[in-house]
Amino acid sequence: MTATAETLKAKDYKSDIRVVWCPGCGDYGVLNAVQNAFAALKLTIDNTVCVSGIGCSSRLPYFLKTYGFHSLHGRSLPVASGVKLANPNLEVVVFGGDGDLFSIGGGHFPHVARKNTDLTCVMMDNHVYGLTKGQASPTSTPGTVGTLTPFGTPDPAAVNPLAYSLTYGATFVAQGFSGDPKGLSQTVQQAISHKGFSFVNIISPCLTFNKVDTFDFFKDSFIDLPADHDKSNLVSALDKAVNPPAGKLYSGIFFETQRPTLVENLKKINQKAKADKNRDINTFIDEFKI
Amino acid sequence: MTATAETLKAKDYKSDIRVVWCPGCGDYGVLNAVQNAFAALKLTIDNTVCVSGIGCSSRLPYFLKTYGFHSLHGRSLPVASGVKLANPNLEVVVFGGDGDLFSIGGGHFPHVARKNTDLTCVMMDNHVYGLTKGQASPTSTPGTVGTLTPFGTPDPAAVNPLAYSLTYGATFVAQGFSGDPKGLSQTVQQAISHKGFSFVNIISPCLTFNKVDTFDFFKDSFIDLPADHDKSNLVSALDKAVNPPAGKLYSGIFFETQRPTLVENLKKINQKAKADKNRDINTFIDEFKI
Amino acid sequence: MSDLIIRIGGEGGEGIISAGDMVAEAACRSGLEVLTFKTFPAEIRGGYAMYQIRFSKDKILSEGTGFQVFCAFNQEALDKNKKELIPGTVLIYDFPGGDIEQEVKMDGVVTYPLPMSKIAKKDLDMYRAKNMVALGALSYMFDIAKEDLKELIRQKFGKKGQAVVDTNLKAIESGENYMKENYKKTDPYTMGLGNKTGKDVIIISGNEAAGLGAMIAGCNFLSAYPITPATEVANYMSSALPKRDGTLVQAEDEMASLAQVLGASYAGAKAMTSTSGPGLSLMQELLGYASMAELPCVIVDVQRGGPSTGLPTKHEQSDLFMAVHGGHGDASRIVLSAENVADAIDLAVDAFNLAEKYQIPVILLTDGSLGFRTESVARPDPKKYKIINRDRYKPNGSDKYLRYKLTENGISPMSQPGDPGGAYISTGLEHAESSAPSFTPEDHNRMLDKRFGKLKDVVDFYPAPEVQGEGQADVGVISWGSTLGTVREAVNMARKEGLKVKALHPKLVWPLQEKQILAFAATCKKILVPEVNKQGQFAEILRGKTGINPISYPIYGGLPFSPKQILEKIKEAM
């Protein structure tokens, strides 16, 4: 993280654009946790950029006072990469839904993660397409009934965002629950503080279109990762992601490691090339002299 | 697999279109292995469809006599799904390169795999973009020099096709070497015989544009998976995929399991809906009667 | 009274849509024609929602102009519609005790305050029933489907139990009684029963209609990705297709959906996808593939306000350029556009027929208002539709199969996997007749001529566009899509006023039926092209292809034309 300090309270990050989520939507808890995390980290309004795709959850940047980029469905991660690479001094946080990041945007995730792009990605996982009114999403439980799957989805398996991001090479992977804004705020803070690509999966129920995976359903599902869990061991993190105890979900940090980041590696390339912002353009032209 | 038997020899699967690969290209070995596998499995010309994207490797279907679909860059998997779902009696095999399947096509792979779509996907992994003349690919070793990365790629990590496909939920995952056409033909046979989504990663060197990952480099790299490897254990398969012995690559079947396939699940849905091909169209119209 | 427009406005989620649907259906039962018009907020909750129903004893052509009656559920709705509350209109609004805090007095507007919130909360102890209170009042005051409404409630809510039926009926009656007790009707609007005899009618939305048409055409494969305002096409198909042993796939994105459709078509399915502008943008490369490989397929594009994410729930006809000219290279395709709900059924059938006959992608353009609106339409008679299937390859044992054989009309018999001797490679590369890649000038010339030559046939094969009005005219209107209905109504009005006005109603918008267009234009002094987009897209295409120089009349406020707007422009053009 790269932003400079200020003395802002959580509420000072809130914009005056009307929040358009349904009353009771899990995303309120996320917004809350994010504001708190921003305040705790003393992020500045001017050097923070919140990027999102399309979906209920992707509206989040409008409700914050920082810079923001409400992009297209599925394109938040490459947009955010462009922002970060153009100005590595910015703190760039990506927000999105399970459909946005793992269905239409699923082709970008592996590459942004494996390149260890210096971003934080916060996903609001409601196991449904909220904005388009209730289709199954890639994280929906197999067999879920949605408007396009009246007989239940035919998919024998769902996307496991934790396992996916771990396999992709994310250097920080965590999970939280929007019903626990305090713990969540902590996790988001740690994710933002992490150098490299960090991913936080947040179970954030859609009370309007998902009548199965509700707050009540998840309320007692969350357990902390075992105290002896080795956060630096990828295979054991994968094991925890794939095999949680029956009916339970782990919250906390599954994996954390350090690897050179994309920004660092690009800097090294520019060093190799003897980068000079003010290099005379004539030297470029003269390469083509005969 | 669903095709009926015939008495064709390996060479009978070869079309008369000129093979356009460079002399010595690894893909010849793959073509060879595939012809042998088709013959061993007695696939028919008429009920087999080979689907591909764009790339040197994706030209493979032209060199076979079966039905084929040379689609667009990155789109082979959804095209193949369409073929299979429209006619589940067909044997559908997908061919492609590391760029085609894991870069531009990387958004489709997770979903085709997790749905356990009844396809076999054979990838020719040369760690480079062959057809476009030598750019780094997602499977290139970090730091690889390519035409777009004259100072080496800035990517700290590459795509691991085995780990990815395992995480996605492929129900059969194997690896082979184009320098071992016999073993390869065996593996491809098993993959095609597998019910559900099977993936075979084939190291198939590009001698023209990859001067590092050559035949010679790989010749002695391959070792069999340990005899005690548990093919049914996902986490241990992941471990083998992510942590091979230093300087070595495993060949053989990493993972194999049975799960309901997409075709089966769609069939169940149609049963629920009391499917009837000849249902009178008037019954549909009358649903809108007032 | 043979025609009445009632509009209801309020907050999204207040049950306006479901109430509207119910009265539309009831009216339809009572023998009236109905045509509804809805606007939603782009957000899930909150924001202004509107439902308008036009009732008539005769065929309805469009949403009409303004309304006679407006029912305001809250202050925002009242504010948004104030401009249209002109003398002679009626206002029913939630007062006192609701969101509107002041009594409303407007010159020449008949106002009936109705404390719907209060009644629902206090008398019925169910705030959600507010919409039913309003319905009861409206139905009573304007004599619309009173009995049918109650009957419908009994049927619809029957499975939810008697208690639910009773509350809803009670709510209806409360609204009715309040009006009865408090007002003496001072407005002239009253509908009465329509003509029930001999009517064989269905009520269906534009999106369902496109789906039903596809079912009639024999569609057995749909892959789609959800998107407003198109999702309902796939929603409908998701329950219809499995009943006929067809396949519906919810894809991971729009590229996957069209790719699956192409794979399915190659394998012999009659396959389609449905989407809106952003999705069609993503499909452009694959659309070019379909053209190159000559794969039959149908893409329904339910247009919305653009560009980019734009105005997802607003009305616009701005995807025409993309439908006709999108994608790289010279890619042949056919574009149809539907006028109304009945047309959406017919054109979906046409789309499949053209796709199969010419082995080409066919885009069917509709739009958000058409997709969402419901209409009473004559029950389609399956027998009236001729269904065309692709010309299939018949093995003759000796000749090698040539997938892209050059024939007189450019159509080459098509094999499908499983056909003995029919194996070939479907290809996006330029190719020889055999389907083998070929980049010679000769093959590129021949194959482009083949792919575009087919379009020459299409313009003759497809029914000529209808001409409305006869003889010479001062102004001839040419439009497309759902604007056609509005033009029809405007031209009727103009002709009633004795103006020399005609209209041409093309459904095939690409390729253009140039002969008929030029013939029509030759009978008009001026040509007027109204359409709902910024650039005057159809006008530019018309000019570009036919050389006629129309007056372009584009509007782009996210709403359809009213007949009056067009009538005025016609007069201005004279």
Add this chain to the structure above:
Amino acid sequence: MSDLIIRIGGEGGEGIISAGDMVAEAACRSGLEVLTFKTFPAEIRGGYAMYQIRFSKDKILSEGTGFQVFCAFNQEALDKNKKELIPGTVLIYDFPGGDIEQEVKMDGVVTYPLPMSKIAKKDLDMYRAKNMVALGALSYMFDIAKEDLKELIRQKFGKKGQAVVDTNLKAIESGENYMKENYKKTDPYTMGLGNKTGKDVIIISGNEAAGLGAMIAGCNFLSAYPITPATEVANYMSSALPKRDGTLVQAEDEMASLAQVLGASYAGAKAMTSTSGPGLSLMQELLGYASMAELPCVIVDVQRGGPSTGLPTKHEQSDLFMAVHGGHGDASRIVLSAENVADAIDLAVDAFNLAEKYQIPVILLTDGSLGFRTESVARPDPKKYKIINRDRYKPNGSDKYLRYKLTENGISPMSQPGDPGGAYISTGLEHAESSAPSFTPEDHNRMLDKRFGKLKDVVDFYPAPEVQGEGQADVGVISWGSTLGTVREAVNMARKEGLKVKALHPKLVWPLQEKQILAFAATCKKILVPEVNKQGQFAEILRGKTGINPISYPIYGGLPFSPKQILEKIKEAM
């Protein structure tokens, strides 16, 4: 002799390209102007490859018509070029001992058999040196850059050691000697030295030129996905950008590349991507976003044969429709098209200037032959370029920043992250001035008018298209892109013959500079629009926007026009 065209043909991978490049560069050193033309097979190995070099003492306008000298490396090459071996041409071919097995005799064609394979294999023991043997023979026979060629070999191969230098020199001399010893020159073609004095020249390909122009304009970010024939733009930038502390990203696909470019532009970078048709198809949704959110960006589209994967290495100008009209909704954009290599430099600068000034996506169209061809061009003088940067928001402490503030000319000062008080949300939704989503008719109207209003300014701001020829004309030619050079040459030829012919050379192809086009058209009896695509795309756009009715002259064989082809069509049109 002031002008000579030599063509070399053979199997891809035989060193034809590298040999051609070398002689082009050497000729350039010797003071000649050069313009090359290459065609590659779409496959990596095998297939016919061609390299043609036009030499002249004066400025070269196009690839020219046919050739004077053809050098055949194999039978396939000979066959492909037989039709163009007309009386008066010269043929040098690999015989005996090479792929060509029979001696060639053609009426009026001067033939010089040259056993290049044999010499390379037997005398030099290095088959790869075949191309150098041919070079030596060509350079000697037609007196082209003989000394400069050897000097160049010494320099180029110097770092590879003296042995390599020696072998190559020996190969050159073997070719030279064989010709000297066996033939007495019977053809008239001989070039001699060009004018070296006072020349400040570079030799550069069209793709590199677009990159160099971007560097001059101050581009500091490029994200691209490899694609033929555009990859070399990014290749060049991949070594240039890091030297200026810029960033090059190889993206996972074309959507990612444009998305990154938009993110970078938002953050303040001058950002671009380069691609070809299939990539631009995939970018259509994001292109609409750039228009909606008013983000400056440049997209270089190096066109190839389409549609679909099409003819990846062939020449075509068929992406114009997509560039102008692709994508859903009404999305404003600017499209430029380059005539030649020097123009590619200038127009890349213009593209950035327009993008920054108008905060709009700018597409720069070139094509495969232009991208791959090298030309000698006057060394660009950096001082002659005016560089425009976006109008930046200046915080004034009090007012809330309005990103999409409505201004006179539609251009709103732009903030970037880091600017205090400048925070806003870049959005693809329709919006109010503040950038908050808004779907009212008023805002949609205002914002569409803003986004399209900017285009009105562009046509006045951008230099008027050049008019070639004066007075009244029987035929006026209007074309675009690399066809312009060919038109220029054809019009020169026509005027030399005394024909009344003019031409207009637009570089800004969207929005159209209608005023100037109409003024030009008013001086011509007929307008002819030659272009390399099937549909006559520019002709249709011209007709659609200006109402003038040109003769459309589209060719679509995967090759550019020759001046002669256009001259003949001009005569036919008269």
